Amino acid sequence: MSVMLECKSLSVRFDGLAALSDVTFRVQEGDLFGVIGPNGAGKTTLFNVISGTLRPTSGEVYFQGRRISGLAPGRICRLGIAGTFQPVRPFASLSVFENVLVGACFGRDRRGASKDSERHAHEALRFVGLESKADRIAQDLTPAEKKRLEIARALATDPQVILLDEVLSGLTQVETTEILALVRRIQDKGITAMLIEHVMRVVMELCGTVLVLHHGARLAQGTPQEVMNNPEVIEAYLG
Ligand SMILES: Nc1ncnc2c1ncn2[C@@H]1O[C@H](COP(=O)(O)OP(=O)(O)OP(=O)(O)O)[C@@H](O)[C@H]1O
Numbered sequence: 001m002s003v004m005l006e007c008k009s010l011s012v013r014f015d016g017l018a019a020l021s022d023v024t025f026r027v028q029e030g031d032l033f034g035v036i037g038p039n040g041a042g043k044t045t046l047f048n049v050i051s052g053t054l055r056p057t058s059g060e061v062y063f064q065g066r067r068i069s070g071l072a073p074g075r076i077c078r079l080g081i082a083g084t085f086q087p088v089r090p091f092a093s094l095s096v097f098e099n100v101l102v103g104a105c106f107g108r109d110r111r112g113a114s115k116d117s118e119r120h121a122h123e124a125l126r127f128v129g130l131e132s133k134a135d136r137i138a139q140d141l142t143p144a145e146k147k148r149l150e151i152a153r154a155l156a157t158d159p160q161v162i163l164l165d166e167v168l169s170g171l172t173q174v175e176t177t178e179i180l181a182l183v184r185r186i187q188d189k190g191i192t193a194m195l196i197e198h199v200m201r202v203v204m205e206l207c208g209t210v211l212v213l214h215h216g217a218r219l220a221q222g223t224p225q226e227v228m229n230n231p232e233v234i235e236a237y238l239g
């Protein structure tokens with residue numbers, strides 16, 4: 001196992017507010033790494049820093065030993081980190097296929113459209129089970145299909161790390177089970193995944209490692225079992 005991603009003393013301040021404070025952790029290759037914490041804990045902010053949409057106030061992010069904090073989001077995506085957005089935001093007026101094609105054109109080691117782009121887009125749509133909806137306009141999809149679309153767009157970039165921000169929120173029981181199976185298949189492909197999730201049962205079942213954020217700081221890290229039995233974690237959730 002090698003270290004895929006490392007965050008060192010990450011801090012993000014918005015005016016007076018510390019959205020992240022001195023957060024340090026490592027993600028091992030192939031892990032399904034859960035990030036949990038109450039609302040406003042800094043989870044999405046952490047993903048935004050990793051994907052490059054937000055610059056940390058201080059601290060660094062390393063991807064496969066290379067410093068990536070400070071690089072533009074497009075550079076970081078080409079290196080092999082892709083994410084879904086919270087809330088989902090497809091290009092509403094483009095077709096499902098076109099949305100995924102965008103990912104295929106600007107992914108890992110890629111610079112714009114090539115003869116393989118359409119094939120990559122079709123493969124990603126097939127993988128998430130949206131092939132039959134390829135010609136639909138993105139805004140006409142159901143909420144669950146939009147989540148699949150986001151995941152397909154990320155997968156089309158051929159990432160080594162995928163960031164999944166609350167891909168299960170607002171779904172029915174059946175839809176949740178389906179997306180969970182999809183997340184497992186993503187891991188089976190050898191992709192390292194980071195997952196922000198509120199439903200503890202899901203975190204317990206899926207994740208190898210869990211990071212708990214609270215008021216922007218790292219409260220705990222360990223196996224799901226370890227963090228769930230941690231008195232400080234219990235206090236943060238009940239308190
Ligand atoms: N662009 C911004 N400008 C100012 N404050 C922000 C900005 N983005 C986030 N914040 C604040 O930073 C804190 C952390 O927000 P963040 O979205 O990272 O939390 P979260 O853990 O993802 O919460 P949730 O579970 O509700 O998605 C919150 O207090 C939020 O209001």
Ligand SMILES: [Mg+2]
Nearest residue numbers: 043044045086
């Ligand atoms: Mg969030």
